[in-house]
Amino acid sequence: xxxxxxxxxxxxxxxxxxxxxxxxxxxxxxxxxxxxxxxxxxxxxxxxxxxxxxxxxxxxxxxxxxxxxxxxxxxxxxxxxxxxxxxxxxxxxxxxxxxxxxxxxxxxxxxxxxxxxxxxxxxxxxxxxxxxxxxxxxxxxxxxxxxxxxxxxxxxxxxxxxxxxxxxxxxxxxx
Numbered sequence: 001x002x003x004x005x006x007x008x009x010x011x012x013x014x015x016x017x018x019x020x021x022x023x024x025x026x027x028x029x030x031x032x033x034x035x036x037x038x039x040x041x042x043x044x045x046x047x048x049x050x051x052x053x054x055x056x057x058x059x060x061x062x063x064x065x066x067x068x069x070x071x072x073x074x075x076x077x078x079x080x081x082x083x084x085x086x087x088x089x090x091x092x093x094x095x096x097x098x099x100x101x102x103x104x105x106x107x108x109x110x111x112x113x114x115x116x117x118x119x120x121x122x123x124x125x126x127x128x129x130x131x132x133x134x135x136x137x138x139x140x141x142x143x144x145x146x147x148x149x150x151x152x153x154x155x156x157x158x159x160x161x162x163x164x165x166x167x168x169x170x171x172x173x174x175x
Contacts, residue, residue: 013147014040017101020145025049025098026058026091028137031070033147034101035062052097054133056083089133092140100137100144106159107146111166113138114159121161131163138164 007015014036021027021041029038029051038051039062051059053070058081065074076082091097104113105128115134119125137144148154168174 009150017145017147018044018046020099020143021046021049022098023048026052026096028052028054028092028097028100028133028141030054030101030103031067033103035067037101037147038062050080052088052091054085054088056085056088057081058088089136092136095140095142097137097141098143100141101147102134102137102144102164103148104134104146104154104164106154106156107148108156108159108166110168110170111146112159112162112168113146113164113166114161115163116161118160124160134164138166 010033014033017034017037018040021038023046025046027038027041027049029035030053035051038049041049042061048060051062053059053075055071055075057070057075057079059075059079061078063072063074063078065072067075092100102113104115105118105126106114113134115128115132116130117124117127162168166175
């Protein structure tokens with residue numbers, strides 16, 4: 001991971017990602033770096049943005065304590081809305097989610113993400129966990145941001161498998 005004298009590459013990604021959150025946005029947050037980007041946005045320029053978590057929680061501020069998973073008690077406590085995952089996903093299906101954050105193992109030049117496997121599908125080099133909601137975010141959010149470490153093995157010409165579609169093969173109007 002590259003660093004400067006003042007910040008790490010992950011801190012830079014968080015700062016840049018936070019700028020994608022607009023005041024009043026409903027943001028499908030996710031875990032790790034997106035939570036930090038959401039917290040930065042709330043405290044700097046988007047105080048009325050709301051965070052939506054896949055487990056069915058909506059918050060107007062980040063949790064007060066470390067989260068190992070989205071459903072940890074600190075995330076549930078103080079939530080504006082605690083419901084089922086299907087209701088959170090329904091908000092996205094109805095077009096109410098302004099921005100979603102997604103990570104992945106690979107991203108290609110057309111914004112397609114792979115979170116399924118790397119290599120030949122008959123004998124993959126690496127098996128990955130799958131979509132986990134990423135395909136829904138890519139298709140149903142008004143905007144989405146890929147937030148992942150920038151490594152040569154992750155930034156590929158074509159992903160091994162399209163788990164979450166970006167712009168397909170790049171044909172105009174594909175999306």
